Amino acid sequence: MITLLKNGKMYDPAHNKNGVVEDIYIRDGCIIAKPSQTEKIAQTFNLTGKVVMAGAIDMHSHIGGGKVNIARMMLPEFQETKGYSEPEAHICTPNCSHNATPSTTDAGFRYIEMGYTAAFEPAILPINARQAHLEMGDTPMIDKGGYAMLGNDDYFLRLLSQKADQKAINDYVAWTLAATQAIGIKVVNPGGISAFKFNQRRLDLDENNSHYQVTPREILKSLSTAVHQLGIAKPLHVHCNNLGAAGNFETTLNTMGASDGIPMHLTHIQFHSYGTEGDKKFSSAAAQISEALNKNKHITADVGQILFGQTVTASGDTMMQHLNAKHASPKKSVIMDVECDAGCGVVPFKYKDKNYVNALQWAIGLEIFLSVEDPWRIFLTTDHPNGAPFTSYPHLIRLLMDKGFRNEAFAKLNLDAQAMSNLTSLNREYSLYEIAVMTRAGAAKLIGLNDRGHLGVGAAADITIYTDQPDREAMFAKPDYVFKDGELVVKDGKVVKVVWGATHTTKPTFDKGVEKDLSEYFEKYHTIQLDNFKISDDEMIEDGRGKLVNHKGKARAN
Amino acid sequence: MHTSNSIQLINVTCPACGLLCDDVLVENKNNKIKVSKNGCAKSITFFEQKLGEITPKIAGKPATLVHAVAQAARILKQAKRPLFAGLSTDVTGFRALFNLAQKTNTTLQHMNATGTQRNLAVLQSTGWQTTTLTEVKNRADVIVCIGTDVVTNNPRFFERIVWLKNNKKSNSMFTDANAREVIYIGEKLNTKAGISPSGRNPSLLACRTSDLPEVTAVLRALVLGKPVKSDKVAGIKTEEIQAVADKLKTAKYAVLAWVAKDLDYPHAELTIQNITETVAILNQTTRAGGLPLGGSDGDTTANYANTWLSGLALNDKQVEHDAILWVNSFSPEKLPANNHLPLIVLGDANTKFKTEPEVFIPIATPGLDYSGTLFRVDSSVVLPLKKCRENKLPTLSEVVSQIEAQLK
Numbered sequence: 001m002i003t004l005l006k007n008g009k010m011y012d013p014a015h016n017k018n019g020v021v022e023d024i025y026i027r028d029g030c031i032i033a034k035p036s037q038t039e040k041i042a043q044t045f046n047l048t049g050k051v052v053m054a055g056a057i058d059m060h061s062h063i064g065g066g067k068v069n070i071a072r073m074m075l076p077e078f079q080e081t082k083g084y085s086e087p088e089a090h091i092c093t094p095n096c097s098h099n100a101t102p103s104t105t106d107a108g109f110r111y112i113e114m115g116y117t118a119a120f121e122p123a124i125l126p127i128n129a130r131q132a133h134l135e136m137g138d139t140p141m142i143d144k145g146g147y148a149m150l151g152n153d154d155y156f157l158r159l160l161s162q163k164a165d166q167k168a169i170n171d172y173v174a175w176t177l178a179a180t181q182a183i184g185i186k187v188v189n190p191g192g193i194s195a196f197k198f199n200q201r202r203l204d205l206d207e208n209n210s211h212y213q214v215t216p217r218e219i220l221k222s223l224s225t226a227v228h229q230l231g232i233a234k235p236l237h238v239h240c241n242n243l244g245a246a247g248n249f250e251t252t253l254n255t256m257g258a259s260d261g262i263p264m265h266l267t268h269i270q271f272h273s274y275g276t277e278g279d280k281k282f283s284s285a286a287a288q289i290s291e292a293l294n295k296n297k298h299i300t301a302d303v304g305q306i307l308f309g310q311t312v313t314a315s316g317d318t319m320m321q322h323l324n325a326k327h328a329s330p331k332k333s334v335i336m337d338v339e340c341d342a343g344c345g346v347v348p349f350k351y352k353d354k355n356y357v358n359a360l361q362w363a364i365g366l367e368i369f370l371s372v373e374d375p376w377r378i379f380l381t382t383d384h385p386n387g388a389p390f391t392s393y394p395h396l397i398r399l400l401m402d403k404g405f406r407n408e409a410f411a412k413l414n415l416d417a418q419a420m421s422n423l424t425s426l427n428r429e430y431s432l433y434e435i436a437v438m439t440r441a442g443a444a445k446l447i448g449l450n451d452r453g454h455l456g457v458g459a460a461a462d463i464t465i466y467t468d469q470p471d472r473e474a475m476f477a478k479p480d481y482v483f484k485d486g487e488l489v490v491k492d493g494k495v496v497k498v499v500w501g502a503t504h505t506t507k508p509t510f511d512k513g514v515e516k517d518l519s520e521y522f523e524k525y526h527t528i529q530l531d532n533f534k535i536s537d538d539e540m541i542e543d544g545r546g547k548l549v550n551h552k553g554k555a556r557a558n
Numbered sequence: 559m560h561t562s563n564s565i566q567l568i569n570v571t572c573p574a575c576g577l578l579c580d581d582v583l584v585e586n587k588n589n590k591i592k593v594s595k596n597g598c599a600k601s602i603t604f605f606e607q608k609l610g611e612i613t614p615k616i617a618g619k620p621a622t623l624v625h626a627v628a629q630a631a632r633i634l635k636q637a638k639r640p641l642f643a644g645l646s647t648d649v650t651g652f653r654a655l656f657n658l659a660q661k662t663n664t665t666l667q668h669m670n671a672t673g674t675q676r677n678l679a680v681l682q683s684t685g686w687q688t689t690t691l692t693e694v695k696n697r698a699d700v701i702v703c704i705g706t707d708v709v710t711n712n713p714r715f716f717e718r719i720v721w722l723k724n725n726k727k728s729n730s731m732f733t734d735a736n737a738r739e740v741i742y743i744g745e746k747l748n749t750k751a752g753i754s755p756s757g758r759n760p761s762l763l764a765c766r767t768s769d770l771p772e773v774t775a776v777l778r779a780l781v782l783g784k785p786v787k788s789d790k791v792a793g794i795k796t797e798e799i800q801a802v803a804d805k806l807k808t809a810k811y812a813v814l815a816w817v818a819k820d821l822d823y824p825h826a827e828l829t830i831q832n833i834t835e836t837v838a839i840l841n842q843t844t845r846a847g848g849l850p851l852g853g854s855d856g857d858t859t860a861n862y863a864n865t866w867l868s869g870l871a872l873n874d875k876q877v878e879h880d881a882i883l884w885v886n887s888f889s890p891e892k893l894p895a896n897n898h899l900p901l902i903v904l905g906d907a908n909t910k911f912k913t914e915p916e917v918f919i920p921i922a923t924p925g926l927d928y929s930g931t932l933f934r935v936d937s938s939v940v941l942p943l944k945k946c947r948e949n950k951l952p953t954l955s956e957v958v959s960q961i962e963a964q965l966k
Contacts, residue, residue: 066938069862073871074681082869103869127692130931130940134649135866154696154731197697198732199810199845211732322687322841332685337847338938339692340731346685524729527691527718532571532580532941539931539942542650 001042002027002035003486008047008465011432012054013441014454018433024052026461029486033457047465050480053436054453055117055462057443060237060267060302061384063107063144064121064135066128067314070334071346071385072101075312077330094477097310099389104138108501110391112141113493115464115479118452118501119390121146122186122237122267123316126153127341129180130535136503137546141489143462145447145504147237148180149316151187151219152194154340155521160222161212166229167511173226174510175518179534183447183506183551184234185227186267188316189241190216193343196319203241203319205254216241217258224259230508231553233448235263235300240272243320247276249285256296265446268304268383269293270365282357283420284364290371293378300446301372302379305365305396306358307388312348314386321345340525351388359417363410369400370426375437376445394476400430401472448551449504461486502547503540508555564588570944573648573888573925574600576853576935577691577712589947591926598713604888604926605946610907611920612951618914627957630883630902630917631964637881640664643894644884644905645872646855647954648930648943652863654955655885658962664883666864669892670857671874673819677850678861678871679827686834689813689847690936695719696731697811697845700739702802704833705770706817707747711852712935716751733810741802743773763799765792768823773799774832781806781839806836811845817852853935855888856924862933884915887923887954904957922951 005024010017025032025041035041062068072078075097081088082098102110111119124132124146136144150156150173159168173185191214192203198211205216224236240255242248252272256264266272269289277283293301310329315321318335322345325333329350336344351358365387372378380397384390399406407424430438444453451460463483469475478493489497515530522530540546565587571580583595584605591605614626621629634640642659645652645668659666668674680686694701701720708715722728722735729735740752740760745767752760765773769792776791780803786796806812814833821829833848840846864872883902884894890908894901900916903909907920924930925943933940 064866069865070681070937072865072869073678073861074685076682076870079869098869101869104866106869125938128938128940130942131862131933131938134863134931134940138653138867197693197811197845328685332681332683334681334685335687335841336938337689337693337697339690340696341692344938520726523727525692525696525731527695528578528939528941529569529580 002039004041004044005052006044006046008050008052010052010455011436012455013433013437015456024455024463026486029461031455031457031459031461045481049468051432051466051468053464054440054455055464055482055484056115056439057453058116058119058381058390059379059443059447060122060381061119061390062121062123062314063119063139065124065132067344067346069135070344071312071314074332074334074346075101075348094391094395095307095309095388099391100311100385104135105140108140108142109495112482112484112490112495114393114477115482116142117462117484118143120447123188124148124180124182125316125338125342126176126180127339133181133503133535133540140498140500141484141495143501143504145183147184147186148176148182149186149188149342150176151190151223152342157194157209157212157214160214160218166225169222170226170230171510171514173223174230174508175514178507181503181505181535181540183504184232184237185223186237186239187219187223188239189243189319190219192241192319193316196322196343197337201319205241205251205258220255220258221260224262224264228262229556231555232506232508233551233553234446235265237265237267239267239317243317244271244324246274246282249273249275249288252289253292256292256299261298263298266299266301268381268386269301270304270306270361270368273364273368278420280356282360284360284367286364286367286371290368293372300377302381303365303368304381304383304387306351306361307382307392307395308351308353308362309388310350311385311388312346314346316342316344318343318345321347353412354414356414356417359414360420363417363421363423366399366406367421367423367426370428375434376442378438379443380438394473397435397476398473401435403427403429448506448553500545502549504549504551506551506553508553567594568944568946570946571925571941572601572604573932573943574604575712576851576858577714578932578934578941579714579718580941584946586946591946600713607908609949612907612949614920615914615918617916623919623952626917626919627960628964631961633881633900633902633916634662634961635965639879640881640883641667641877641879642883642885643667644669644886645860646889647885647887648856648924648932649859649863650930651887651924651954652860654958656864656867658958661962661965665877665879666872667874668857668860668872669855670819671872673852674857674861675874676818676821676827676830680830680834684831684835686848687837687841689849690938691719693847694813694849697733698738698813699733700805700809700812702741702743702814704774704814704816705744705767706820707742707749707751708815708817708851709748709751711817711819715851721755739805744770763794763802765794770821770829774829777803778832778836781836806840806846807844809844812840813847813849815849815851818850819852851935856932858933858935858937862937885954887921904954907951919957920951921957922953927951928953
């Protein structure tokens with residue numbers, strides 16, 4: 001059965017297509033070349049004047065696992081607004097708090113309704129990976145995947161402090177990917193989550209973890225090298241030290257140099273771009289950060305934009321979340337040490353436009369978006385739900401594409417914050433092509449999803465079709481059609497068919513001998529057996545709903 | 559799985575309490591299970607239970623599965639507002655129940671809801687700072703068991719987590735396990751497990767359970783450095799409580815454990831909050847963690863799965879209902895309240911009723927009759943359960959999907 005999408009305007013950066021009018025043919029879930037005259041076209045969609053993009057990919061969104069579920073559990077009040085009927089319902093906005101802790105069903109539905117066809121959970125604690133996959137397995141409509149957290153687990157820190165060779169580290173990293181069914185490796189506050197368990201309260205890039213006597217810089221070097229040598233497409237995902245602290249931009253700048261040129265991705269960089277200037281000792285360092293990003297071609301980043309309203313922050317960074325807990329709103333939080341593996345910090349937060357720090361955070365995020373020149377190296381995220389729920393992406397896209405709209409919003413901010421930002425002097429407006437880079441082609445390339453994020457022959461037919469409207473928020477909030485693997489699943493912004501999507505993984509080969517030492521370590525120090533730590537393929541695809549897609553990397557020489 | 563003659567040795571995960579010990583060895587000889595290593599009273603009861611009645615019953619009379627399912631569906635169809643209670647199952651079973659509940663305007667309530675709600679009330683009021691079993695094993699230097707001896711609920715807690723062998727097989731990374739201080743607070747506690755391998759006795763602040771609110775409030779105040787004027791609190795010398803406070807403050811990693819089920823008195827959530835806020839105060843200067851223990855009958859699993867599926871935790875609110883579906887996969891002795899409403903039981907094959915329900919469908923037990931997935935009581939760890947014996951019992955999700963098909 002062939003579906004024809006006729007006369008759409010293609011925004012397909014992977015093939016340099018910037019609004020050219022073309023047809024797309026779909027068969028068996030994939031985009032195919034124009035079939036011969038004799039082949040029958042089963043259905044045709046006339047897309048004259050419509051904007052056609054690949055399905056969007058959220059490369060960093062906390063959609064599953066322990067932290068998110070604790071946030072749901074702790075914050076029942078967030079769900080109250082969900083049940084509102086008129087007249088209250090009309091005030092429901094994309095960054096309503098119920099979207100900050102959506103159920104798995106809601107998460108899948110809200111993503112696909114916006115034309116997103118994949119989202120990646122960026123902070124899977126290896127010990128908690130089974131839960132993350134259970135939740136993502138219950139998330140309909142979209143493809144999923146996750147990054148496994150290393151760098152604060154005692155096994156890795158022991159290896160590093162014992163000066164294990166790089167091959168041993170590589171084997172452990174590859175083993176972790178396979179055991180946790182992940183597609184990337186993340187490090188959160190390198191060494192800092194562990195240090196907090198030894199009662200250290202802050203950790204700088206070149207400061208030792210007091211127990212292991214290793215620095216964050218050494219951790220970053222070791223893990224980024226492992227990821228690179230193993231041929232994992234996704235560069236090491238780095239949540240820098242000193243999250244949210246005034247003056248942290250220097251740590252962030254120095255972190256860019258920690259891998260000696262090996263690719264790294266610095267996540268939610270907005271939260272790591274703060275200076276100490278001005279009366280309030282809190283200022284924007286977006287200019288310095290953007291300049292460094294422009295210069296350091298081996299570094300990519302996502303922004304982690306904040307938007308005003310009630311949300312909840314969920315992070316593995318217990319060291320910094322414990323500090324942030326005093327700002328919790330509503331006043332409650334969860335801080336957990338987890339299994340000599342990592343940690344978990346959940347702190348609800350309300351960003352207010354009249355608050356100096358919050359207003360400046362908003363401006364800093366946008367300054368970075370507008371000052372980083374290469375859209376292939378900067379990604380659109382709110383670090384859902386930390387900066388705002390992912391449902392606010394259409395609003396964020398409008399802020400990037402519409403200078404007038406942006407400046408109007410800026411004019412409503414805390415006046416002291418306005419005085420400390422150069423946002424109105426940044427005249428850039430993102431084009432549709434650049435948005436497609438950032439949310440499609442670039443994200444797919446970064447993660448290594450070869451058949452996603454583009455509209456070329458052979459691509460999976462994850463396709464989103466919009467009506468070109470001057471109000472970009474309205475446009476991106478409600479696509480006309482969304483196709484998932486060739487099936488029409490959304491029409492006029494509403495789900496018309498429920499599908500389940502696949503989980504994307506990568507499994508570089510490793511020396512199976514790594515399990516000998518790991519098995520002894522688990523028996524001696526852990527409270528479960530090594531075999532039960534590992535998640536089998538069968539568990540992932542149980543009941544026939546889950547699918548696994550394994551992406552092959554290519555090992556790189558040392 | 560090792561096979562020798564007709565005996566199979568299987569390394570299983572035990573779902574009999576919240577610890578989910580996964581080092582238990584059982585042998586299957588002619589389809590009869592015997593725990594052969596690392597068992598405890600609870601796991602032996604669980605694994606060695608006989609295979610019960612596999613024939614469904616309608617009003618106490620044997621029936622086919624098809625008829626029993628049809629009758630269950632009829633009851634659910636007639637009900638305006640059913641209640642699904644018990645909810646003792648694994649992840650797959652709970653997912654099936656949740657879906658059925660969505661289609662039948664149903665409230666869900668776990669058999670342990672009252673205890674769970676005590677913890678939930680604290681989580682939703684102030685939050686908490688907690689830790690998990692592997693952290694306790696490797697870091698804890700002071701362990702306080704408040705209102706519980708733990709072992710009544712989690713028999714192998716001390717054996718597996720606290721007193722280690724200090725050898726290649728069992729050790730602690732950051733502390734001398736056998737030098738740990740164990741302190742109990744409460745009454746009628748089995749403190750034997752708290753004796754260290756070298757014979758050191760644990761300390762005990764003896765007080766009545768009903769005095770725990772006061773004793774924990776004073777401990778919290780003393781840890782915070784607030785003066786307490788009276789010399790005695792609930793019969794305990796204040797200086798003894800002060801000594802505990804001092805130990806906590808000088809500990810590198812203190813662990814304060816409780817079992818919500820054991821704090822069985824009105825407003826016990828305030829006692830739990832005293833404990834968790836004591837932890838929060840300690841974490842201003844040193845490190846500490848709360849440790850909610852206990853857990854049984856898949857309570858953590860049902861609560862977590864419900865939370866991601868619906869966005870909300872399960873609760874213990876009493877709601878009007880006109881029919882009950884009772885699900886009980888693990889503990890045949892746990893029965894639903896007899897309240898004369900139409901009752902469907904999907905339960906352990908060994909369940910013995912005082913009054914026969916309208917429908918009884920024996921179901922397979924996860925971790926015994928089929929493989930499954932369960933959450934450990936400290937919530938971060940999720941473990942696979944294994945099948946150890948053969949039988950023809952249907953799984954909960956199979957029965958539920960058959961009922962669901964009849965509702966269409």
